[in-house]
Amino acid sequence: MSYRTSSTLAFAIGLAACAGRPSSWDAPISSQGQSYSLSHAVVVIDDGLHRAAVLTVASGQSLTTNFLPVGHGVTNVTSSSDGERLFVLSEGDAQTSSGTGQPPMLTVISFDPQTFQPSEVTYPFSSPLNSLAIDPSGQWAVAYAASSSNTYARQTSFIEDPNELLFFDLSRPSGSAPLPFELRSYGGSPARLTFTPELPSLPGGPSRLLVVEATSSDVHLIDLAHVADPKPRAEVVIPLTSAQNSATITPQGLAIAPADSTGYPKMALRTTDRNVFSWQLGPTSSTATDANPFEPSINETDVGGVPSDIAFVQTDAGMRLAAIVPGTSSAALVDPNTMLTTFVALPASFSHISLVTGSVGAGGGSSDGGAGGTAAGSDVALLWGSNASGVALWSLGVSVDRSYDSTVFINVGSNVTAVEDVPAPNQTLKLLEISSGTEFFVLDLLRQTAAPLNASSSATLSISPDDGDRVWAFAAGQTSLASIDLLTRQFTPLVTVLPVSAAYEIARAQPSTQNAGRALLTVSNSGALGVTVFDAVHPASSAAQRYAGLFMEGQ
């Protein structure tokens, strides 16, 4: 071996061996470390390594971590309403002149129903977007550009087209291109997207609509049955103008009545104006072949003040649009056919209405007078929020004829900031969260009682999504939590070693076992992700299992 050969060999060995480690070991862990709950898993986004940690519990407190790739630069994460899928929207890499870099994409994480093994499908697209609307029926996901309260939301590119919607057909295979839909713009951008249920009496045949509330005082109705047409039908646009002045009106919320006695679907919209807009989707007068077979007939009704919430309700006089007006401590019941309005004085200034008919039964309420004796088939509503020091049960079966006798006020001594539903079989209970955060109430709709529970510090609540038997309470950043039996209000105190950032009750993902029990996962964002697993039904700190450094694994 010559000197030159020896030297070259030695140099080559040295050069090859002196490389640095992969950049993944230096990728920072986001301090936000957002976690999301699905029915059988908790998913934590590790944006630094462009992956999602899918945490499942198969048996006991044994945690399994699967890492799935997600796109670069997460902009939005949303779970499906059934808890079976997670949607991760990403902006991709900045494109170079050579066209390299990952494109924006939608990653959908789901589970094999037999093995519970997670997997992902991806749908790339061209221009970054930051917001998502998920179809409750599971067929569509729609990406769009909008300002949002989502943790990741931000303007994702130098130039955005806020009126472009991308429809992702979730039944199509990975890699399929989305369907673009350009809204007719009137200077605004989408603020809120709502998928309607199927509208059986819609002219032209049963179909579902996507309702887009735009910031530019207009509403767009898109027929989902024709989004995938080679030439999609143009949307129906409903312009909103104030009857009183030329002030800009901004949509604030939608109510939908799929059908009523007249046969045609109805919708209503509250805005920043004191008028409520409502429309019926009847047959169109247009003869154009590509026109939508329905068109709205629009009405505008003054409800006496700016409404804070609206809902279609069944009363003793038929279907009405209920508008809650906190400024006048009243509600307006609007006949959607005649636009005649009945004003109902409320016992306090409420801001929200929730129908609880399914929980207490139609025409429910007590039988001893007050919010009782209602007409069969009528609704019962729960009123809460604003400056009211309690909640009210509103029996709509007597609301038109005997409005003075239609409400029962339940005083809790403080402003109710949120009402949490409790799943069946305990759906007659509601959990009331109070502005102080240190107190909450278990509302019994049948007994019309509200039992208080106190916490030593501001608590975050999480109701068991399975049977509603229990609620988990924890203080963010602290190590104490508790399981509270909603029926007996007995509680089991628990402690964790690490501060709790979030807590989720999930079903165990045990293959070939229908009911493997349930587990509680507390997530700590300290360090490289810590998780503590409890048995959810029989929780005990001594039987909990801790997991640490999860983001250090799988590299």
Add this chain to the structure above:
Amino acid sequence: MNPRSIFFGLATVALAGFTSTAYADDSSPASASAGELAQSRTAMWRVEVGYRGSFVTHPGYNAFSTQDYFSQMSVLASRTIFVWGRYSFAPGIAWDYGSAGATDRGTDTSSLSVHRLSIPLEGRAHLSDWAYGFLRVAPGVALEQAELDDASAPGAFTKARWLFSSDVSAGFAVRPHLERPNAPMHPWLQADIGYGWIAAQRLNLAEDAPTPAAMVDLGTLAMQGAFFRVAVAASM
């Protein structure tokens, strides 16, 4: 001077020494008789202290270092027990120690220390009484101690395990003409390059706590790769 430069320089010296072995004996100005050489080699006790740089490219090492490089201190003692003409054989005992550490993902600190105890079996080809080349095989055991500190657990995650190890290397030693006549000890400068091997292990680290968390699995670690060593030694 960075490890690459050291490696390059020493490798050049060592390989050049080997390639010139066939000529060195005749060309040495200090050529001695076979009897004199045998006398000086048979009685050689030898102690050396040096620096060892290893190039570890296994991905398991990435948790503990930002480079694929591992530094160690090296101590060795040997005794020549056989001599065959220009050749001799000297077994010994050696200890290598080194550690590395890194910050991972901006939050965790990690460290790895390695003790290696070995029995170097060294064959030498003597060019003169002031220079020889050698081939060394060093079977042994190594103690790897890994630690990870993560804020999601109060205790450190650690693992310590003894593993089989072996080195194979070749090098060159020279005796500088600095000593006094009839000095009882002779200084040496030497360098060698080779390949070091420690059995792979699973890095499932356990928390040092009364009720420990589940193990953290950092994958497999195999401390294997080319190395160089420079040392000073004394023979007597």
